[in-house]
Amino acid sequence: MSPEKNTNIRWERLLKENPGQLSKAKLARDIVLNLNYRKQSLSGTEVSRLWELIESEVEDLESETGECEVVPLGPTAILDGLEMSKKPFFRYSQWLGVAAILVFAVLLSVGAAWVYQEEKPAPPVAELVYEEHVTPPGVKSSLTLNDGSKVLLNSGSSLRYVKNFESDKRVLYLSGEAYFEVAKDSLRPFTVVSEGVKTTALGTVFNVSAYDAEDLSVSLVEGKVAVAGEQDENTSEILEMGEELKVNLATGVSRKGHFDPELVLAWTNKRIVFRRVKMEEAIRVLENWYGVKFKLRNKPAPGLLIYGEYEDEILENVLEGLSYSARFEYKIRQDEVELTFK
Structure with a gap:
């Protein structure tokens, strides 16, 4: 919020009538200019209340100092200096109160605009588990x-x-x-x-x-x-x-x-069904089913297809049944199976 022309006139008049407070006014202005506005916020109701307090304090000062000729000056007049007089300022503590209110009113009302304009950080994206x-x-x-x-x-x-x-x-x-x-x-x-x-x-x-x-x-x-x-x-x-x-x-x-379905879903019913299955696929099924590894001593005949159906059978019985049609000999050593094709 920037001071309007009439507000500037009133402040310049008060300073001219009370030149002893010029240094404090400069200090108040410097505080306002150097503070970080982005970190403050104030509701509209609070801002209005602060300005009402300022207006009240200014009216009290004007009623005590009386009327005098004033000349409109810009907001930089405080820093340029005014002609000093010897007139004492009897409302010293009141003047400080007004200056303090002005500092925080300007600071918080202007800062509120910066806060609302500032881009809000995106909420953190939850990591998928x-x-x-x-x-x-x-x-x-x-x-x-x-x-x-x-x-x-x-x-x-x-x-x-x-x-x-x-x-x-x-x-x-x-x-x-x-x-x-x-x-x-x-x-x-x-x-x-x-x-x-x-x-x-x-x-x-x-x-x-x-x-x-x-x-x-x-x-x-x-x-x-x-x-x-x-x-x-x-x-x-x-x-x-x-x-x-x-x-x-x-x-x-x-x-x-x-x-x-009987063939494709046989495994869900604890059954092994081989119907025109390649030997390589049959070995993969048996390795996964029984948790063993096969070792081939030689290669099976080209185009060899496997037939057979087994339900809840041990590995030895399955190999015994397949060995006749596939023409191989087998040896089981713990988790390894050796096949020798004839």
Whole structure:
């Protein structure tokens, strides 16, 4: 707030009548000019009250000093100096009170404008906290998520997601294989990201298999899902119940068709089912299922496919059954299995 012309006249007149207080007026002005306005604030009511006090004090001084000829001067006249007289100033303490009120009124009222104009600092962004579940080979894990969704995580797999999910979405990152029963929430889509492929559903049941060096597959048991590339959501593929999408991660080529639930979901029922499965895939299944490592003494015949179905069988019985059709001999040494093909 800047002093108006009439206010300047009144202050100049008071100073001329009381020249002994010029040094104190200069000091008051210097204080105002050198203080940091940005750190102060004052309500409109408080500012009005302070100016009322100032006006009251000035009127009291004028009533005691009487009228005299005045000449309008700018606000820098205090620093330029006035012709001094010997007239004493009997309201010394009152003058100091007025000066003090002026200092704080100007300081706080002008500073308030700076405070409101100053850009408010942005609130700190809360750091996302992730949860991760890992199932080592030989172990399967059953999870119930914060939203009520249920997940069965296959052996040798991992699942990572924001704790309690975000306010507008539910995103999970899967490596390996998992079976999802999704709780419905129309405001927060449920998305599983695996090897750059996104599977999104609002409420549905589906299986995702995404192991290294194998095709990624999304098999829909109930409901509806949209499958798309993580970087290209505009070309999503919609799956209906009973449909499956297989994606060759090396070429990006996808194939949509129907699937056999007994075959795809066998692992959720503690069953191993091999139907025209490559030997490399069968070994991966057995390694994850039983927590062992396979060592091949020589290579199997090109194009060898595996058949077999097992439920709650020990590893030795599974290998015994496969050895006849796949024509290999096996040796089990603790957590290592050696295969020698004939």
